[in-house]
Amino acid sequence: xxxxxxxxxxxxxxxxxxxxxxxxxxxxxxxxxxxxxxxxxxxxxxxxxxxxxxxxxxxxxxxxxxxxxxxxxxxxxxxxxxxxxxxxxxxxxxxxxxxxxxxxxxxxxxxxxxxxxxxxxxxxxxxxxxxxxxxxxxxxxxxxxxxxxxxxxxxxxxxxxxxxxxxxxxxxxxxxxxxxxxxxxx
Amino acid sequence: xxxxxxxxxxxxxxxxxxxxxxxxxxxxxxxxxxxxxxxxxxxxxxxxxxxxxxxxxxxxxxxxxxxxxxxxxxxxxxxxxxxxxxxxxxxxxxxxxxxxxxxxxxxxxxxxxxxxxxxxxxxxxxxxxxxxxxxxxxxxxxxxxxxxxxxxxxxxxxxxxxxxxxxxxxxxxxxxxxxxxxxxxxxxxxxxxxxxxxxxxxxxxxxxxxxxxxxxxxxxxxxxxxxxxxxxxxxxxxxxxxxxxxxxxxxxxxxxxxxxxxxxxx
Numbered sequence: 001x002x003x004x005x006x007x008x009x010x011x012x013x014x015x016x017x018x019x020x021x022x023x024x025x026x027x028x029x030x031x032x033x034x035x036x037x038x039x040x041x042x043x044x045x046x047x048x049x050x051x052x053x054x055x056x057x058x059x060x061x062x063x064x065x066x067x068x069x070x071x072x073x074x075x076x077x078x079x080x081x082x083x084x085x086x087x088x089x090x091x092x093x094x095x096x097x098x099x100x101x102x103x104x105x106x107x108x109x110x111x112x113x114x115x116x117x118x119x120x121x122x123x124x125x126x127x128x129x130x131x132x133x134x135x136x137x138x139x140x141x142x143x144x145x146x147x148x149x150x151x152x153x154x155x156x157x158x159x160x161x162x163x164x165x166x167x168x169x170x171x172x173x174x175x176x177x178x179x180x181x182x183x184x185x186x
Numbered sequence: 187x188x189x190x191x192x193x194x195x196x197x198x199x200x201x202x203x204x205x206x207x208x209x210x211x212x213x214x215x216x217x218x219x220x221x222x223x224x225x226x227x228x229x230x231x232x233x234x235x236x237x238x239x240x241x242x243x244x245x246x247x248x249x250x251x252x253x254x255x256x257x258x259x260x261x262x263x264x265x266x267x268x269x270x271x272x273x274x275x276x277x278x279x280x281x282x283x284x285x286x287x288x289x290x291x292x293x294x295x296x297x298x299x300x301x302x303x304x305x306x307x308x309x310x311x312x313x314x315x316x317x318x319x320x321x322x323x324x325x326x327x328x329x330x331x332x333x334x335x336x337x338x339x340x341x342x343x344x345x346x347x348x349x350x351x352x353x354x355x356x357x358x359x360x361x362x363x364x365x366x367x368x369x370x371x372x373x374x375x376x377x378x379x380x381x382x383x384x385x386x387x388x389x390x391x392x393x394x395x396x397x398x399x400x401x402x403x404x405x406x407x408x409x410x411x412x413x414x415x416x417x418x419x420x421x422x423x424x425x426x427x428x429x430x431x432x433x434x435x436x437x438x439x440x441x442x443x444x445x446x447x448x449x450x451x452x
Contacts, residue, residue: 038448040448042449043449043450046449054449055449066318066319070264070265070266070267071258072257072267072271073258073261074260074261091257093254094250095258096249097265100319100443101320102445103317103318103319104444104448105444113250161451162448162450162451163450169318
């Protein structure tokens, strides 16, 4: 398997503090209303406990990205060296086809630029040997950067409940599921 | 409720009307295998070209950068939107050529070329609007909706240019397409109600939508008028067009995206 960078979301460790989302915003200063990383609480049907569990999600840098396939102007590329899906905003004509097509809602419309944009896995930071801003900022190590070609843990899943199953796209994000909380009875 | 995408509503409905009229012209002028009584070719091709030009113009307002629209032809390899733009462009060129070339009798070959290119537009539009992010439409349904619209509007407006037996033929096709459109529109949301969460949400959104019911009522009303009169009155295609516009606005506004339920059961 070729090198494929991906996010590992450890929902057991995630405390829903939104630091990852804020770090992304601090780093890129997206315009109001445009969010590249969002923290979604799992519904009580999925995690029926007083404690909450969260999915921190942004672009999944899919193996077969819908955004790249549907873009009429070839504004998306997938990097050979690490599988990161990059949006080249200067090529975008703002047709919204990627926004309509991505089942994870990763591309967003920038109403100021009148073009789409999305998480680039901080590829310029990766090239400089740094972690993405969201990964670096996570206080509990719940969000990690992994290379799927070398990843050896066995307790992760690709499609947890609360996340659309899209086998044709093969999203790269992996998840560690939350455990049932311990009940202490007196 | 999402955006109703008015420019896309105008583009899809008006282009499908143009394609439908072209298809009906091809059918009508070759219906008996011996050519046709065809005294109004330039006016009919003028209507087709006008509908298509209006739709194409409307589509530009959907883009953030309309002047870069020709760049949308770059990704013909995998992007159905690029293919849709290509087919729509070629269809428009054929309609303009037909207006210029048409005398009183017109050229049947242009109608058939236009029909083939028009079907290319409908197929590629059907694929463009069937993304994985919209589970209820990630199938052949958009194509069938678009084809039904094309035939309804084509037979409706085509009846303006038909007389005698051919007018009755247009009325029969119009009636059949209305029945198909009505069945499709009534069945689809009911089927979605028994699907997964996002499908059910979409079914509920459609059934609670004014756009949806306006479309269904117009289809049923048109059917009633044709049944009562046995012909297609001149005003009826305009009513059908308004119904299709309402239905298409609902198609875009009331179809739920998978990302709307992130963190919930799918």
